Amino acid sequence: MILGFGKKRIDDDDEEVELVMFQGALNGKEANLAANARLAEAGLIPAKEIVTDALSRRADTIRIEPKGATAAVSLLIDGIAYPGGKLPKQQALAITQIMKLLSGLEIKQRKKRQEGGIKAEFSDTPYEIRVESTPVSGGAERLLIRSRNLNEALNTPEELGFPEEMRTTIREKTGGNKGMVMVCGPPRSGSTTTAFGVLRSVDSYIYTIYSFRDTSSREVSNIVPFEALEGDDLDETFQRCIRVEANIIFLDPITDAETAKVVLKRSNEVSLISEIVAKDAAAGIVQWNKWIEDPQAVSEGLSLMISQKLIRTLCPECKEAFRPNAKLLAKVGLSEDLKTLYRKPRPPEQPSRHDPDPCEKCGDIGYIGRAAMFEMIEMTPTMRELVATNPTPDAVRKQARIDGMRSIQKDGLRLVEEGKTSLEELQRVMKS
Numbered sequence: 001m002i003l004g005f006g007k008k009r010i011d012d013d014d015e016e017v018e019l020v021m022f023q024g025a026l027n028g029k030e031a032n033l034a035a036n037a038r039l040a041e042a043g044l045i046p047a048k049e050i051v052t053d054a055l056s057r058r059a060d061t062i063r064i065e066p067k068g069a070t071a072a073v074s075l076l077i078d079g080i081a082y083p084g085g086k087l088p089k090q091q092a093l094a095i096t097q098i099m100k101l102l103s104g105l106e107i108k109q110r111k112k113r114q115e116g117g118i119k120a121e122f123s124d125t126p127y128e129i130r131v132e133s134t135p136v137s138g139g140a141e142r143l144l145i146r147s148r149n150l151n152e153a154l155n156t157p158e159e160l161g162f163p164e165e166m167r168t169t170i171r172e173k174t175g176g177n178k179g180m181v182m183v184c185g186p187p188r189s190g191s192t193t194t195a196f197g198v199l200r201s202v203d204s205y206i207y208t209i210y211s212f213r214d215t216s217s218r219e220v221s222n223i224v225p226f227e228a229l230e231g232d233d234l235d236e237t238f239q240r241c242i243r244v245e246a247n248i249i250f251l252d253p254i255t256d257a258e259t260a261k262v263v264l265k266r267s268n269e270v271s272l273i274s275e276i277v278a279k280d281a282a283a284g285i286v287q288w289n290k291w292i293e294d295p296q297a298v299s300e301g302l303s304l305m306i307s308q309k310l311i312r313t314l315c316p317e318c319k320e321a322f323r324p325n326a327k328l329l330a331k332v333g334l335s336e337d338l339k340t341l342y343r344k345p346r347p348p349e350q351p352s353r354h355d356p357d358p359c360e361k362c363g364d365i366g367y368i369g370r371a372a373m374f375e376m377i378e379m380t381p382t383m384r385e386l387v388a389t390n391p392t393p394d395a396v397r398k399q400a401r402i403d404g405m406r407s408i409q410k411d412g413l414r415l416v417e418e419g420k421t422s423l424e425e426l427q428r429v430m431k432s
């Protein structure tokens with residue numbers, strides 16, 4: 001359970017927990033602790049304790065939100081927020097300032113949003129820690145600390161769990177073909193990881209792939225960075241890149257109509273891979289229509305829209321098998337022959353002295369880690385016709401169902417059937 005912030009981290013059996021090691025700012029700027037000795041004294045150990053606490057509970061995000069005389073801490077574990085106690089205002093300030101200093105940010109600047117990061121190591125595992133400070137009312141700052149376990153980074157389509165059929169379609173739609181292959185999802189849903197997975201699905205030894213996007217933080221092989229020349233705009237950069245016979249161009253996420261228009265214009269010359277923010281694949285297609293205001297052009301330029309959602313996976317140590325009744329199976333669309341499903345353990349109806357011990361593996365949450373569920377809308381001739389009529393997302397979803405395309409719900413049921421997650425969790429994710 002999530003307790004014990006701000007205190008010295010001592011476990012129940014009085015064993016001292018080793019604290020996280022900070023190994024320098026990602027931007028290379030050295031933190032001058034000697035010149036900030038008082039800040040280091042007030043903030044360094046509490047900051048290390050709070051990050052250690054979070055990492056040992058597998059939390060990937062810590063949020064410190066100032067509220068009057070205190071600051072509320074919350075943790076995100078597999079996408080779910082848990083309260084992490086309160087800190088006195090002064091301590092929250094010291095933690096915020098020292099984390100900024102260690103991330104190579106300006107500690108004197110407290111009125112502007114800043115973002116940086118720290119290299120770190122905990123329990124022999126390398127982490128990348130991203131730090132973001134945002135001014136809030138009353139002159140205070142909200143601090144977000146996000147950590148990424150570099151050993152657990154999912155990279156290849158296999159590791160990401162791309163269904164085989166999806167990989168085949170990606171290869172068909174990129175390869176020697178032209179058009180836009182787009183990945184979409186809600187913010188922070190993992191769509192960047194999926195976009196890189198799409199890029200890796202392409203055979204980079206057969207096709208010439210250039211990237212306008214900085215790929216240095218992720219391992220990709222045989223992708224050539226393509227730099228914009230000084231003074232060149234995006235369209236001129238496209239022209240130069242197409243002239244050197246690019247088959248595929250990997251782009252930065254597209255966030256505005258102006259960029260979308262420049263990109264779409266090139267979709268009949270080269271294959272393009274990028275990502276956008278949208279709730280699901282149908283919403284992603286409609287977003288393109290909104291940006292371009294020419295549904296016919298969108299229907300011709302798009303070739304594939306992929307979206308994904310993350311779902312928590314059941315803890316293998318404590319998950320509970322049960323026999324589902326036929327009615328439930330029929331209702332959710334699972335085969336009635338299914339004999340066993342899994343769920344997180346239920347608390348006993350009558351508390352007794354024989355209650356099971358809390359599960360150590362998942363901290364008694366019942367879930368550990370997440371898996372991705374994918375959906376894919378392919379621009380078939382019927383889908384192209386529909387998109388050209390400027391349809392609603394619902395109309396696109398309906399057509400996708402008729403075309404028999406993979407939906408997130410269906411992909412989630414596959415994970416339920418395999419015992420990797422529960423129906424409850426699938427319902428929660430589909431509602432959000």
Ligand SMILES: [Zn+2]
Nearest residue numbers: 315318359362
């Ligand atoms: Zn467990």
